[in-house]
Amino acid sequence: MRFEFTEDQIVWRDEIRDFLRQNITPELQEEKRNSDPISNGPLAKAFLKKVEEKGWIGIGWPKEYGGMGETMIKQFIFMEEFRSAKAPTIGMTLTSLAPTIMRVGSEKMKKEWIPKIVSGEIDLALGYSEPEAGSDLANLKTEAVIDGDEFVINGQKTWNSEGHIATHEFLACRTDPDVAKHKGISIILVPINHPGVKVLPIHTWGDLRTNEVFFDNVRVPCDNLVGNLNEGWKYAMMALNLERFDIGSIADVRSLLTETIDFLKETTIDGKILSKNIMVRQRVAELYAELELCKWLCYAAASMIDENKFPIKEMLMGKIMGSELKAKVGDIGTQVMDLYGQLRQHSKWVPLNGDLERLYRMAPFYRFGGGTNEILRDIVAQKGLKLPRSGVR
Ligand SMILES: Cc1cc2nc3c(=O)[nH]c(=O)nc-3n(C[C@H](O)[C@H](O)[C@H](O)COP(=O)(O)OP(=O)(O)OC[C@H]3O[C@@H](n4cnc5c(N)ncnc54)[C@H](O)[C@@H]3O)c2cc1C
Known part of the structure; x- marks a missing residue:
């Protein structure tokens, strides 16, 4: 090693x-x-x-x-x-969705779509979640029915984070209602400016705008199908695994911790330098150790991929650890800065331009994005540690 x-x-x-x-x-x-x-x-x-x-x-x-x-x-x-x-x-279009199209799309689709994705002409939003299909994604109900050489799409997506800025949806639809739930799903690329598509905003605490998107008899050519009909579950999981690996990279949070440490070294409250406080030092040292651990875990997973192994357990552990560390750094970081930690960007005395306070509000999203950590822990237990399926699912 x-x-x-x-x-x-x-x-x-x-x-x-x-x-x-x-x-x-x-x-x-x-x-x-x-x-x-x-x-x-x-x-x-x-x-x-x-x-x-x-x-x-x-x-x-x-x-x-x-x-x-x-x-x-x-x-x-x-x-x-x-x-x-x-x-x-x-963005996710380039890091997880385009690579999925490259692996499973037809030659025609790859030739037509990939250059436009690279040039930024096409940007994709991830259309998986629905009001009744989050962790239980296979429960999705948005349907696509073939009519001649077109799909006719009806349904609703929620938490559609790029719906207001993307050009197309990477849309998971039910194309066969008569088979086991995960066997009747397909992925279709749907232009967002098509008649029948309506995008409504959901504003979140972390400043992230996400959306509800409605599809009312939206017609798209069958050529927009990604890979094979009814194999969308496999492709959705492929794209999700790539997205999860991305979330595990938290070098931005390591930089923030370094900036926090600089702040603690130079800031005095009631005549005492913050960095001399034993509780502050212990908490910061603990964060530093965990961030280093997460970094090496992700590098270990990356090197396994290069050795043609499929490190599902390691990739998921990286996503779980990385996303929870974001929340922990936001939480502990804002606490050790004393009252300064609660100030927002543009406030006169805000430390680190408000980056840490923003992380505090944004971090919970990463525990959900790419699948919740509870579900991922269950997959680590089952697929990584070979435990039997849990009683819940
Ligand atoms: C800000 C934001 C942006 C998002 N962006 C997108 C996007 O762009 N595209 C997209 O498709 N989705 C997106 N999502 C959706 C996200 O992937 C889902 O929120 C997530 O999969 C969880 O689904 P849910 O919200 O329906 O929660 P639920 O599935 O209802 O889960 C609620 C809680 O119960 C727990 N739980 C559920 N089932 C089990 C179980 N079997 N065992 C143990 N615990 C369980 C979960 O872990 C969670 O804590 C986004 C979500 C948020 C909040």
Whole structure:
């Protein structure tokens, strides 16, 4: 076992660091702070254009689809460096949905859709959850019925986070109601500006706008089917696993802890430096250790993928640990800063530009995003530790 990068990986990391040093400006970071967490302003879009020009959009994608055909470790280094620098991130369309289309889509679909996804012309929202289908996703009811060479879609999605900014839905629909629930689902790409699609906002505590989306006799060509009819459950899980791995990367939170430590070292309350308080030191040291552990867990999973293993248990543990650490850093971080920790962005005395306070409000979402941690723990128990199925499901 080696806990260090190879020469080649160090060169790669340093190239990314140089790029970020040159292209992350204070103006860009300010724009990011003032935007919805998943929306990109003009500076972020210009930044991502430069990332595309570097050829870094699909690092792990095959070369014929504009990718670099690189290892998972290199993809993870990329993700970590971008998050550490608080750079605008490459969205879920590119990190989990396009790779799924690449694996299972027809040649025709790949040729037509992938270049438009790379160029940003097409952006996908994840249309899985419904009012009666969250953890129990196979319960979804939005139906797609074939009529000639079109699907006719009716139903409702909820928690559709990119519905207001994406061009299309990556929509999970019921295409066969007469088989076991998870066997009658298909994935269809649906243009959001089509007649019959209605998007309504849901505003959350963490500043993230998500949406309810309604489909009323929406007609799309059968060519928009991803992979095979009624095999959508498999594809949805494939995309979810990629999304979960992404959530495990929490270099942004490690950066925030470093900034918190700097604040504690230089801030005095009632004549006492915060960093001398024994309780503060112990809590910060504990967070540091756990963040390091999470980082290495994710790198271990990445290296297993490069060895053609499928580290389901390790990837899920990374997502569970990463998402819970986000909440823990937000919680403990704002506490150890004393009353300063409760101030919001734009307040005169706010520390860290309000980034930690925002993390406190945003963090609970990650425990749900990509499936709740309770469900994922159950999968680790069953698939990873080979325990019998739980009595609940
Ligand atoms: C801000 C936000 C953004 C989201 N964005 C998207 C998106 O873009 N696209 C999308 O499709 N979905 C999205 N989701 C939905 C998210 O994936 C679901 O919220 C999640 O899967 C849980 O489903 P649910 O909300 O219906 O909760 P439920 O399934 O009702 O669960 C409620 C609680 O019960 C627990 N629970 C349920 N079943 C079990 C069980 N068998 N064993 C143990 N515990 C159990 C859960 O862990 C949870 O704590 C988003 C959610 C939020 C909050």
